[in-house]
Amino acid sequence: MKTITFPHGIHPPEYKEPTAEKRIEIMAPPEKVFIPLHQHFGAPAEPLVKKGDEVYLGQKIGEAKALFSAPVHASVSGKVLAVDGYNHPLGKPILAVTIANDGQDRLFPDLQGTKDAFSLNPDEIRQKVKEAGIVGLGGAAFPTTVKLSPPKGKTIDTIIINGCECEPILTSDYRLMLEYPEDILKGTELVRIATGAKRIIVGIEDNKKKAFGLLQEKIQDYTGEVVLLKTKYPQGAEKNLIYAALRREVPRGGLPFDVGVVVQNVGTAKAIWDAVSKGKPLYERALTVSGNGIKEPKNLLVRIGTPFQNVVDFCGGFEESVNILVMGGPMMGLSQWTSDVPVIKGTSGILAWTAPDPSVEYTCIRCGRCIDNCPMRLVPTQLMKYVRFDHLSEAENCGIQDCVECGCCQYTCPANIPLVHWIRLGKNQIMSLKRRKSAL
Amino acid sequence: MTNKTYILQSSPHFKDKDSVPKIMYVVILSLMPSFLTSVYFFRFRAIALFISCIGACLATEALFLWLRKKPKHSLLDGSAVITGLLLAMTLPPSLSLDRAVIGAVAAIAIGKQVFGGLGHNIFNPALVGRAFLQTAFPVAMTTWLPPAMLKVNTVTFATPLDNLKFQDAVAQGTLTSLKDLFLGNVGGCLGETSALALLLGAIYLFYKRAIDWRIPVGIICALTVFTGIFWLANPDKYASPLFHILAGGLLIGAFFMATDMVTSPITPLGSWLYALGIGIMVGLTRLFGGYPEGVMYSILFMNTFVPLLNRYTRSRILGERREK
Numbered sequence: 001m002k003t004i005t006f007p008h009g010i011h012p013p014e015y016k017e018p019t020a021e022k023r024i025e026i027m028a029p030p031e032k033v034f035i036p037l038h039q040h041f042g043a044p045a046e047p048l049v050k051k052g053d054e055v056y057l058g059q060k061i062g063e064a065k066a067l068f069s070a071p072v073h074a075s076v077s078g079k080v081l082a083v084d085g086y087n088h089p090l091g092k093p094i095l096a097v098t099i100a101n102d103g104q105d106r107l108f109p110d111l112q113g114t115k116d117a118f119s120l121n122p123d124e125i126r127q128k129v130k131e132a133g134i135v136g137l138g139g140a141a142f143p144t145t146v147k148l149s150p151p152k153g154k155t156i157d158t159i160i161i162n163g164c165e166c167e168p169i170l171t172s173d174y175r176l177m178l179e180y181p182e183d184i185l186k187g188t189e190l191v192r193i194a195t196g197a198k199r200i201i202v203g204i205e206d207n208k209k210k211a212f213g214l215l216q217e218k219i220q221d222y223t224g225e226v227v228l229l230k231t232k233y234p235q236g237a238e239k240n241l242i243y244a245a246l247r248r249e250v251p252r253g254g255l256p257f258d259v260g261v262v263v264q265n266v267g268t269a270k271a272i273w274d275a276v277s278k279g280k281p282l283y284e285r286a287l288t289v290s291g292n293g294i295k296e297p298k299n300l301l302v303r304i305g306t307p308f309q310n311v312v313d314f315c316g317g318f319e320e321s322v323n324i325l326v327m328g329g330p331m332m333g334l335s336q337w338t339s340d341v342p343v344i345k346g347t348s349g350i351l352a353w354t355a356p357d358p359s360v361e362y363t364c365i366r367c368g369r370c371i372d373n374c375p376m377r378l379v380p381t382q383l384m385k386y387v388r389f390d391h392l393s394e395a396e397n398c399g400i401q402d403c404v405e406c407g408c409c410q411y412t413c414p415a416n417i418p419l420v421h422w423i424r425l426g427k428n429q430i431m432s433l434k435r436r437k438s439a440l
Numbered sequence: 441m442t443n444k445t446y447i448l449q450s451s452p453h454f455k456d457k458d459s460v461p462k463i464m465y466v467v468i469l470s471l472m473p474s475f476l477t478s479v480y481f482f483r484f485r486a487i488a489l490f491i492s493c494i495g496a497c498l499a500t501e502a503l504f505l506w507l508r509k510k511p512k513h514s515l516l517d518g519s520a521v522i523t524g525l526l527l528a529m530t531l532p533p534s535l536s537l538d539r540a541v542i543g544a545v546a547a548i549a550i551g552k553q554v555f556g557g558l559g560h561n562i563f564n565p566a567l568v569g570r571a572f573l574q575t576a577f578p579v580a581m582t583t584w585l586p587p588a589m590l591k592v593n594t595v596t597f598a599t600p601l602d603n604l605k606f607q608d609a610v611a612q613g614t615l616t617s618l619k620d621l622f623l624g625n626v627g628g629c630l631g632e633t634s635a636l637a638l639l640l641g642a643i644y645l646f647y648k649r650a651i652d653w654r655i656p657v658g659i660i661c662a663l664t665v666f667t668g669i670f671w672l673a674n675p676d677k678y679a680s681p682l683f684h685i686l687a688g689g690l691l692i693g694a695f696f697m698a699t700d701m702v703t704s705p706i707t708p709l710g711s712w713l714y715a716l717g718i719g720i721m722v723g724l725t726r727l728f729g730g731y732p733e734g735v736m737y738s739i740l741f742m743n744t745f746v747p748l749l750n751r752y753t754r755s756r757i758l759g760e761r762r763e764k
Contacts, residue, residue, distance in 0.1 A: 012454050091448075168454065195463045228497075241759060249759045318444075325446040330453045337448050355447060360513050362460040363559035368652065368706040379706065399757045407452030414458045421450040 003206050005230035006240040008375045010408045012233055014207060019171040019290050023181060026301045027314050029076045029101050033305030034086045035061065039344040040135040041142045044067030048368035049097060053080045054104040058281045061097050064130070070143045070345075071133040073281040074108075074301035076101040087341045089327045089334055096342070099305070101259055111270050111279040114329050117190060122148075125194040125276060133276030133282045133345075137267035138162060138173075138236065139328050141346035144268060148194045150257050156195040159199040159258045161188050161269055163204040163211060163292035164229060164236035167329025170349045174287040175299045177204070177211035181218045184266050186228065187273035189222060195262050200224030201245050205231040216367065233331060238263045240375050244284045252402055267348075268283040282345060289315045289329075293322035293352030302343050308350055309339040318352055331407045362415040370419060372411030376402050387426035395426050401428070409431045444526045459556075464518025465703075466650045470641035471525050471696065477637040478630040481587040482533040486630055492537045494524030504553040519558045523547050526566035526696060529631025530689065530736070531573070533585045539577055544573035563743045567736050574736070584627040599628045600687045605732035610679055621686035632689045642695040646676055651699040654711040658669030659694040662719020670727060678727065690722060692733035703743045710749035717742045 021307075038044035045062030049055060054072040062072030066302065078100045114120060114128070130145040150156050161184065165173040177184060188200050190256040194222050204212045216226045217250050229235050229244055239250045241263060248259040256263055260376035264272075267286060283304055290297035295316030302311055308325070312318055326333040327347050343350075370380035378399050386395035410419045479488045499519040505512060527547050531540055547569025555561040574581045584599055600616035603609040609616075620626050624634025631638075645651045664681040671678045684690065689697075698704060698718055705711050718738045726736025756762060 010456075012456070043705050118603075121715055167761065192615075243758070246475075252757060252759045252762065254759065323447050323454065324449070332451050334451070335447065335449050335453065337445050339444065339446075349756070352446075353451075355453075359455070359459065360511075362514070362517065363557070365460055365519075365559045365701045366704075366706050367463065367701045371706055372754070376758045378757060379754060381706070382750070398754065399760070402759070405451070409455055411452050412456055412458070414460050414463055416455070416459065418450055420452065424450070 001206070001228055003228045003230040004244050004374060005232050005235065006244040007233045008373055008377065008408070009240070009390045010373050010411055011231070012411060014292075015169045016171050016174075016207070018270060019299050020174060021129060021290050022297075022299050024172065024175045024286050024299045024301050027301045027303075027306070027311065029105070030306050030310045030330065031101050032081070033075050033099050033163045033303060034096045034307065034342040034345055035072055035075060035099065035305035036086065036088050036094050036342060037062040037072050037073065038088070038094050038378065039141060039304070039346060040070045041140060042066060042070070043068060044095065047083050047095065047097060049080050049083065051080055051082055054078070055080060056098060057105050057166070058111050058283055059108040060133075071137050072097075072101055073132065073133055075305050077104050077106040078102040083249045087338060089336060089341045089344060089347065091334070091337075099377060103296055111281070113277050113279040117186070117273075117277045118193065120193070120276065122194040122196065125190050128276045129272055131184040132271070132280065134268065134271050134275055135267055135282070135345050137271060137345065137348065138283060139332065139346050139348050140267035141344075144264070144272065147262055147264070148191060150195055150262070154257045155260055155429040156197045156257065156262055157195045158246065158351060159188060159195065159200045160194050160236075160241060160261055161200065161202040161265045161266055162236050162241055162263055163202055163208070163215070164241060165208070165216070166205060166231075166233045167348075168233075169290050169351055170288045170329050171289040171355075172288045172299050172348065174208050174211055176266050176270055176286055177208070177215060180270050181214050183273045184269045184387070185215070185218055185222060186277070187269035187271070188264065189268065190272050190276055191262065193265055197262065198223065202226040203229050203235075203241055203245050205229045205233040207233055208425075233408065234375055234404070237404050237406055238374060239404070252399070285343070285345060285347065287343065287347050288349040290349065291351035291353040293319045293324070293354055295319060304345060305342045307339070308336065308341055308343065311343060311350055312339060312352065319354070321354045322352045324353055324355045331411070332405065359416045361417060364415050364417060369412040369414065373408040373412050375406060375408060376404060378403055380423065381417075384417060384419050387429070388421045392426060392430050396430055400426050400430065461464070461517045463650055466645070466648045467522050467696070468518060468525065468645045469607065470650070471529070471631070473637035473640040474631040474634065474692070475525070477624055477634040481624060481633060485533045485585070488526045488537055489527065489531055489533070489535065489540050489630060491546045492540045492721060493528035493531070494521055496541040497524035497527070497548050500545045501553070504549065504557070508553075508557070510522045510557065511550075512528045514558060517558065520548060523552070523565045523569070529692060530566065530570045532581060532583060533630055534574075534583050535580055538752065539573060539580060541563055542576070543573040545571040552646045553563070558644070559702055561702055562746070563740055564697055565738050567697060571740060586627055587625055588635070595731060599732070600626050601726065601732040604679055605726070610677060615679060615683065616687070618682060618686060632692045635686045635691050638691045642691075643693065651695070652704065652711050654708060655699045655704055655715045656694040658712050658715025659690075659698060659719040659722070661693060662716045663690065663723050666720055666723035667727065684723070684726065688689035688733045689735040691733060693718075693739055697735075698739050698742070702745060705746050705749040705753065707750060707753040707755060709753040709755070710746070713749055713753065714742050714746065717745065738748060
């Protein structure tokens, strides 16, 4: 069958077998949840509860005041034990609401679904999506309402549903496509209505043929198609997916809006359907627990705020020799120093394995592999050198801000240079220089 | 609550299995056919030259690493061995061993370590060593031995390109046959004589994707077109492009010298321009220059342009719009 893709990129080992054929299991909520008020791109939510309050499951406990923000909801019913700083997957303590689970799962009574969801107007859909605290579930956790509100003057013609799951090991999106294909398509239809787009494209890589076949069958009722993409990393990166599916290039520094496209992850599409039709806020998500450091790898539906340790215990626990714990995929995930961090909305996976001793770093021999593999067509080794020697304006001229940090360069670097780390450092330095300048 | 802590590291957490030493050892392996044919053709002379060049390169590298307090693992990355191998392959078999050692020291010291070691040098180290010898001992560097099995009782022996340049071989009809050139049954530097052995190594390099294919392809195409025009215009005076490709150091230069990662461009367009420059320079030197051969200086000359090429041939970033 004909497949399409984007230029460059890599093909790391997939390691999806341990969980690919396992149904998404529901994990019982733990005794205590720690729900950070900042789980998304943008400003943190502001707490609505205080110590001692009784909360319901699905009750809003953090309010989004800024445009780029998302509200946060209780993922269990029970008593608020603390509103305080707590370990966060981003690495430093962040304000979180600790709730003692009363085990009743008493649902917040005000939550209301809509029987005929497709008759809602775009504003109503956006309002419901915002109230449900939905953010992009692919990992970046960008507030979905913003993505559903194209700026004036931009017409959206196509919705792309991202079913690539190009990160190795992760399989939860694949399972969602197999187990909830209708919900995903219905959620997509809502996105289409909200943005005024004409058609839907679902992009699935050819290592997930089963999901492709299933969705192709179900999409007959909608205006759209399912496209088969050649398995390659980072296919699921927004700009690369848009190029692969439509041959459109998002301008530098621009957004998919600029080429008339909105991209949503399959998990997000399902969450949108649940929010609008059932009134269900985003208080749980599907994720993959895997890696050779996990005794029984699984796909799970987990309440937000559940500590990683509880999730891993549910999967048989860690192997003895584990020394790496990662939230997300192995290519772009964040490594964790402790298992005492909560699952947040952007947690697409919890991976653990035993890493070998770090390899020796050599100097760059200019082999050019980073350039051959960069999906953004940058020159990572040159960017690294500019940052290393403080030529930040040169780095900016050469497109350091266009880097999506996918890690293809570093994956293939024979000299073991932490290229992505240098580029990230450079980006941060450029941003802080700019902030300082604008503050003057 | 657990007290166990994990390693914090920056993503990506996966890494393929390739490394700098692995690439270097692929290059060394790819040079083995040429190594063996040169031993076959030049016997003990070849072995002695290889040992002295590689030994001197390693010793110089070790000395500099020690002086500059650099980690020792750099010594075993294979790069100094390659420099020694390549240098020996570009030497005339009759060169005395002390001179070969001087060339090897110059290659590593002047060609590589003064710039900061592996990855920082501008010029191909082996060619710097050879250029040094060519300037220091011009006679010794152009005195050739016949291959061992020819059983010719002469001390000196002309290379095919010498014949072409100084004996007017095309007009005289004494041009070396393509078959001899291909197999290597001719006079010349240790490793450059057998086109067959070099091509075997090159196929392995391509298979392992250890070199940028654009560079050899570009050089050969540029030289073919350049010498082809003159050959078509006057086949009684000029040699055919195929002769030029197989003769002298063109193949070893195109596949093993010009493709040195450190001293060749990193952008695709840059590689094409660099290869084009080398091909034309070689053609110019051979047809109109004072020397019979010009591969070494052509590559060294184009090496100087690499930083500029890298700078001005950057690929278009995804989504970038350039003013026309």
